Amino acid sequence: xxxxxxxxxxxxxxxAAAAMAPWLGxxxxxxxxxxxxxxxxKNALEEARERVATVLGAKPAEIVFTGGGTEADNLAxxxxxxxxxxxxxxxxxxxxxxxxxxxxxxxxxxVAIVSVTSEGVVDPDAVLAATTGDTAVVSVMxxxxxxxxxxxxxxxATALAEQGIPFHTDAVQAFGSQAVSASxxxxxxxxxxxxxxxxxxxxxxxxxxxxxxPLLNGGGQEMGRRSGTHNVAGIVGMTAAMEAATSDxxxxxxxxxxxxxxxxxxxxxxxxxxxxxxxxxxxISHLRFEVPADTMLVxxxxxxxxxxxxxxxxxxxxxxxxxxxxxxxxxxxARRSLRxxxxxxxTPEDGEQAAELVLAALEEGR
Amino acid sequence: MRVLVAMSGGVDxxxxxxxxxxxxxxxxxxTLKLWQGPQGEMxxxxxxxxxxxxxxxxxxxxxxxxxxxxDYTDHFRHGVVERFVSDYRHGRTPNPCxxxxxxxxxxxxxxxxxxxxxxxLVTGHYARVRSGRTPELWRxxxxxxxxxxxxxxxxxxxxxxxxxxxxxxTKTETRGIAERLGLRTAHKAESQEICFVGVGNYRDxxxxxxxxxVAPGPIIxxxxxxxRHQGVAGFTIGQRHGLGIAVGEPRYVVEIRxxxxxxxxxxxxxxxxxxLVLDEVTWTGLxxxxxxxxxxxxRSHGQAVPSxxxxxxxxxxxxQFGIATGQTAALYQGDRVLGSGVIAATERAA
Numbered sequence: 142x143x144x145x146x147x148x149x150x151x152x153x154x155x156x157a158a159a160a161m162a163p164w165l166g167x168x169x170x171x172x173x174x175x176x177x178x179x180x181x182x183k184n185a186l187e188e189a190r191e192r193v194a195t196v197l198g199a200k201p202a203e204i205v206f207t208g209g210g211t212e213a214d215n216l217a218x219x220x221x222x223x224x225x226x227x228x229x230x231x232x233x234x235x236x237x238x239x240x241x242x243x244x245x246x247x248x249x250x251x252v253a254i255v256s257v258t259s260e261g262v263v264d265p266d267a268v269l270a271a272t273t274g275d276t277a278v279v280s281v282m283x284x285x286x287x288x289x290x291x292x293x294x295x296x297x298a299t300a301l302a303e304q305g306i307p308f309h310t311d312a313v314q315a316f317g318s319q320a321v322s323a324s325x326x327x328x329x330x331x332x333x334x335x336x337x338x339x340x341x342x343x344x345x346x347x348x349x350x351x352x353x354x355p356l357l358n359g360g361g362q363e364m365g366r367r368s369g370t371h372n373v374a375g376i377v378g379m380t381a382a383m384e385a386a387t388s389d390x391x392x393x394x395x396x397x398x399x400x401x402x403x404x405x406x407x408x409x410x411x412x413x414x415x416x417x418x419x420x421x422x423x424x425i426s427h428l429r430f431e432v433p434a435d436t437m438l439v440x441x442x443x444x445x446x447x448x449x450x451x452x453x454x455x456x457x458x459x460x461x462x463x464x465x466x467x468x469x470x471x472x473x474x475a476r477r478s479l480r481x482x483x484x485x486x487x488t489p490e491d492g493e494q495a496a497e498l499v500l501a502a503l504e505e506g507r
Numbered sequence: 508m509r510v511l512v513a514m515s516g517g518v519d520x521x522x523x524x525x526x527x528x529x530x531x532x533x534x535x536x537x538t539l540k541l542w543q544g545p546q547g548e549m550x551x552x553x554x555x556x557x558x559x560x561x562x563x564x565x566x567x568x569x570x571x572x573x574x575x576x577x578d579y580t581d582h583f584r585h586g587v588v589e590r591f592v593s594d595y596r597h598g599r600t601p602n603p604c605x606x607x608x609x610x611x612x613x614x615x616x617x618x619x620x621x622x623x624x625x626x627x628l629v630t631g632h633y634a635r636v637r638s639g640r641t642p643e644l645w646r647x648x649x650x651x652x653x654x655x656x657x658x659x660x661x662x663x664x665x666x667x668x669x670x671x672x673x674x675x676x677t678k679t680e681t682r683g684i685a686e687r688l689g690l691r692t693a694h695k696a697e698s699q700e701i702c703f704v705g706v707g708n709y710r711d712x713x714x715x716x717x718x719x720x721v722a723p724g725p726i727i728x729x730x731x732x733x734x735r736h737q738g739v740a741g742f743t744i745g746q747r748h749g750l751g752i753a754v755g756e757p758r759y760v761v762e763i764r765x766x767x768x769x770x771x772x773x774x775x776x777x778x779x780x781x782x783l784v785l786d787e788v789t790w791t792g793l794x795x796x797x798x799x800x801x802x803x804x805x806r807s808h809g810q811a812v813p814s815x816x817x818x819x820x821x822x823x824x825x826x827q828f829g830i831a832t833g834q835t836a837a838l839y840q841g842d843r844v845l846g847s848g849v850i851a852a853t854e855r856a857a
Binding site: 432433435436438440442459460 | 535573575577578619622623624
């Protein structure tokens with residue numbers, strides 16, 4: 142199987158597997174306890190927190206470990222909106238943000254959804270214009286998970302900071318190819334499994350002084366911001382993956398760019414990119430075909446190539462992507478769009494091989 | 508051969524998939540996502556619930572075949588649900604399973620199966636296809652389960668590209684095979700409900716989707732209004748119960764008028780039908796010639812009755828009673844299906 146669905150999830154990095162191994166075996170322990178076994182777990186947890194803080198340029202106390210990117214997004218929005226005020230976000234956010242926004246709207250919070258350009262990019266002025274004197278949080282993703290479009294978060298962050306409006310960015314799809322740092326937002330969501338860590342663990346960076354109510358209430362872990370017994374194995378694995386991905390970034394960008402270029406070059410007669418190359422991250426190739434996406438997915442799966450349509454429902458059926466819809470792409474075109482995403486295990490040759498398989502799949506229907 | 512199996516998650520299509528795998532073909536399993544409610548909820552009854560697609564997925568895994576869920580909600584809404592709603596609004600009694608087979612399964616899915624490189628589409632229907640120079644469609648071996656009625660609109664091109672493995676056996680045998688193979692669906696209950704209607708009944712469904720079809724109107728007996736009803740969609744021709752009135756003589760619904768939303772009652776004699784005018788007539792092979800004898804089945808669970816064919820019209824040998832427009836009339840010769848049409852009008856001999 143040639144795997145080009147790294148944006149969905151990517152294989153565990155060996156550094157992460159090695160770091161986790163003791164915690165899936167001999168090491169265990171609840172971080173909240175007074176005995177030696179607990180202390181070991183607590184020490185591993187706090188060491189991980191310091192190392193994550195170092196990678197992000199943050200203080201350890203600003204790191205909240207969560208059960209993944211979705212939980213981090215939920216915590217950022219609901220934790221802010223619980224305090225007060227309006228929520229501003231965009232039409233191309235991940236469902237974790239959009240569905241949370243709808244939930245808040247049902248609870249009576251004012252929610253503004255900012256539209257995007259036809260190239261899938263948010264306009265900072267439009268975001269700013271949507272805020273009110275009572276905005277609890279503005280949430281704009283760093284990189285769109287479907288098209289790979291980079292968003293002007295630094296510009297938005299600067300403008301919002303001047304007005305003292307808290308800014309959240311979902312950087313789940315950014316980390317690995319982009320530098321993500323605590324200076325970029327008041328709240329930042331990350332998910333381990335997108336950069337070679339395990340699934341089911343993530344981070345919400347919370348800048349010191351940003352008031353945030355907890356979403357999960359209970360034993361008061363994470364300084365009361367996220368209760369629940371720590372997933373120590375997941376957290377140490379994520380930390381190792383984060384460090385590995387950071388030191389691997391330059392190679393990652395070069396290798397995936399090369400793979401993607403070779404992939405797209407071989408397909409140039411048969412496909413169209415959804416957005417311009419220079420506005421996207423290097424490892425995501427979002428393309429339009431002459432054949433419906435669900436048919437293509439079945440064909441390439443049979444040929445041993447894994448990719449995905451923009452979004453899939455729980456049952457796995459391909460549905461119309463809200464991101465493409467927000468960009469003004471017609472439903473008919475949206476149904477012919479596929480995402481190929483390269484990752485840390487991809488080689489430049491993978492791009493050529495994948496293109497051959499895609500061409501073979503296109504030939505099947507002739 | 509590469510074969511596409513439509514798997515609903517029930518025992519019949521599970522066994523159909525297993526049998527086609529045993530023949531050594533290159534098999535792909537799919538489940539169609541046909542319907543979701545306004546909030547994205549999946550059906551809770553019928554053949555396409557979320558847990559059913561999970562059963563289909565597990566059976567496919569057991570058979571070691573690739574499996575996909577395909578989003579057919581748009582096709583289904585346009586091809587089936589909109590017609591269902593419009594038929595009821597116009598006083599007809601639709602047959603959504605026939606429309607689903609006609610427009611979705613044996614049209615769009617068949618087309619997509621070819622795009623997947625498949626030579627054959629297999630489903631778990633109880634009907635038999637006899638292949639030959641021209642393929643023939645026959646009633647399922649198990650007469651209790653026979654589904655040839657809802658497949659009667661298939662044409663020769665379609666029949667040459669489909670197979671129904673369980674049509675060659677009884678339901679008991681089907682369950683026996685499922686048990687022998689240890690399929691998780693072996694003891695699953697039958698699904699009889701209309702899949703997209705879901706919780707509640709079809710009246711609730713129509714109330715949500717077409718408030719006009721449940722607008723009140725008069726109930727008329729003879730020429731006299733005798734009461735009000737809560738919407739024409741609650742009624743079908745020949746209906747005797749649930750009219751909300753008690754009069755001496757047995758009264759039946761004899762007419763449903765969309766014009767003034769009137770439900771007209773009458774005695775049994777008014778239900779008499781001698782001829783059916785058919786629309787959308789299709790043939791499994793050659794069309795019948797004028798005056799040819801044919802047997803007509805005009806509801807999904809009913810007998811086929813002897814008749815005579817005149818283009819677009821079937822004349823019963825003996826009068827029939829209480830036939831609803833909108834239903835399919837399947838044309839048979841013995842156990843062989845000749846064709847089908849949708850009942851556009853019912854007529855009584857002068």
